[in-house]
Amino acid sequence: MYPFHHPFDRPVHYEGLFPVTNRYTYGIASEKFFRALKEEGIILGTHCPHCDKLYVPGTIFCETCLSELEDWRAVDNVGRVDTFTVLYKNLDGTYRTEPEIVAFIRLGDGGLVHRLAEIDPKSVLIGMQVAAVFKPPEERTGNILDIRYFKPV
Amino acid sequence: MGLRKVAVVGAGMTQFVRRAQETPKELAFKATRAALDSCELSIQDIDAICLGTAPDTFDGIHMNGEYLSDGVGALGKPYIRSYVGGGTGVFVPIQGWYHVASGLFDLVLVVAEEKMSSYYPHPQGAFLTIFDHTTERPLKPNLLWIFALEMNRYMATYGISKEDIAQVSVLHKRNAADHPAALLGDKKITVQDVLNSEVLAWPVQRLDVSPVSDGAVAIVLAAEHVARRITDKPIWIEGVGWSLDTAYWTNRDLAYPRYVEVAAKMAYEMAGIKEPRKEIHIAEPYDPFDYKALHHLEGLQLADRGKAIELYLNGSAKRDGNLPICPSGGLLGVGNPIAAAGLMKIAELFWQLRGEADGRQIPGSPQKGIAQAWGDLMQVGTVVIMGK
Structure with a gap:
């Protein structure tokens, strides 16, 4: 019935690599965003005056009207939980010792996906206010993990 | 065929640089904004968008077409990304052309973007895995190898010297000195400079090869009735062609690009061009390597086989020559x-x-031009003929 399929034989194979390494530039917008995160501990967005939209993280263009954005604004470090999930297993299939909470936190008209901590997973509510907890300035490197996590206000 | 006439009504581009600070998306946005501004349109005027970008591995983002989409204003619009390797930049306007020629859309934005510098340490790495994994990859081939083999075959078949082929690189790099977006323009470069540059894989030397670069370009296509409202100088897409050769490069005649010939003949027929050498006034053949420009000019039927070099040696290829090339x-x-x-x-x-090419402007009043690119597994030819 399956002339070419022998379930107990492995096909003869050949091993190879498909290596890819990258060195990304932050970009015009992200460089500004991450410098502010690292050096000032603030979250920056850009405002489109035509569409009245506040992009967080800031971008150099409005995706709706495609105009160039130059109005950079610091947004409040407090946002609302738009949605969340609780992670129980690692990528390799092993169980986590502690579950991890990941949330989408609404800031302006955008927001960040980040960790939630200092709260029991069972107590997380959609719509609750959470605040960014920053690493101390000397430990920040210009990375999204310069924000350690968000915690309930 | 019931196809509508399609015009190019606007164009814009970023600087081409070795390593751009911008993200791929920001590069695409800047070219898009420049193209829209050039014809005073807003993104709301655009009906659909065609985007071209080469392998995802260059920008380093899987699903790169989707990632770039907001930078080119695709939000809420019909959008498609095409990829035919190096041939993409001349294929994506063909795709845009049939979006409009078909009657489906009146105004289509066409954008092409590449940020090769993300791939580290060198974008050549993206090509290490395009070869057959059992018969070729154990030998660790790369593109420089392959083109060195092809260049040598081309030189040997027609008895063309390295000195003569270097003229191609010299003319193109000198021309680029007049292009405000150019990376490697050099008014003073000589044949001797090319011949003295380091040998990468003989007969290919450093200055026989185009540079790794970052950049983006955008154009706006319009149906005839819309084009005439936007500009009094529409440039028509009069013929398009594309064709694929065998996927296995050793099954090919390495001295002659059949894939370009087939694509060119399709485009000439559509454009009603019977004598390309008389009717084409500007040629932009694909020139990632200097010998490749010659190869492609022959495939485009703009020179007899093995004779394209004469266009450079007798001055025809210069801007004030009979057939300005690149x-x-x-x-x-x-x-x-x-x-x-x-x-x-x-x-x-x-x-x-x-007549807007400033310091690069060809004298007289050129009526028709041809552009061509080549790619996929060194097998696709893409051709566009444009006219006033």
Whole structure:
């Protein structure tokens, strides 16, 4: 019935690599965003005056009207939980010792996906206010993990 | 065939550079904004968007077409990304052309972007895995190898010297000195400089090859009735062609690009061109390597086999010659951000035919131009003919 399929034989194979390494530039917008995160501990967005939209993280263009954005604004470090999930297993299939909470936190008209901590997973509510907890300035490197996590206000 | 006439009505591009600070998306946005501004349109006027970018591995983002979409204003619009390797930059305007020619859309934005510098340590790495994994990859081939083999075959078949082929690189890099977006323009470069540059894989030397680059280009296509409202200088897409050769490069005649011939004949027939050597006034053949420009000119039927070099030796290829070749400066001079480089050639024909090419302007009043690119597994030919 399956002339070419022998379930107990492995096909003869050949091993190879498909290596890819990258060195990304932050970009015009992200460089500004991450410098502010690292050096000032603030979250920056850009405002489109035509569409009245506040992009967080800031971008150099409005995706709706495609105009160039130059109005950079610091947004409040407090946002609302738009949605969340609780992670129980690692990528390799092993169980986590502690579950991890990941949330989408609404800031302006955008927001960040980040960790939630200092709260029991069972107590997380959609719509609750959470605040960014920053690493101390000397430990920040210009990375999204310069924000350690968000915690309930 | 019931196809509508399609015009290019606007064009814009970023600087071509070795390593851009911008993200791929920001590069695409800047070219898009420049193209829209050039014809005073807003993104709301655009009906659909065609985007071209080469392998995802260059930008380093899987699903790169989708990632780039907001930078080109695709939000809420019909959008498609095409990829035919190095041929992408001349294929994506063909795709845009049939979006409009078919009657489906009146105004289509066409964008091509590449950020090769993300791939580290060198974008050549993206090509290490394009070869057959059992018969070829154990030998660790790369593209320089392959083109060295092809160049040697081409030189041996027709008895062409390295000194003569170096003239191609010299002319293109000198032309590029007049292009404000160029990476490697050099008014003073000589044949001796090319012959003295380091040997990478004989007979290919450093200055025989185009540079790794970052950049983006965008054009706006319009149906005839819309084009005439936007501009009094529409440049028409009169013929398009594309064709695929065998996927296995050793099954090919390495001295002659059949894939370009088939694509060119399709485009000439559509454009009603019977005598290309008389009717084409500007040629922008794909020139990632200097010998490749010659190869492609022959495939485009603009020279007999083995004779394209004469266009350079007798001065025809210069801007004031009988058949100006790569007046932009080509990939060898302006740079080679893969998909963007091909669309740069389309933008160059647009500016040349409108008389807006500034220091690069071809004298007289050129009526028709041809642009061509080549790619996939070194097997696709893509051709566009444009006219006033």
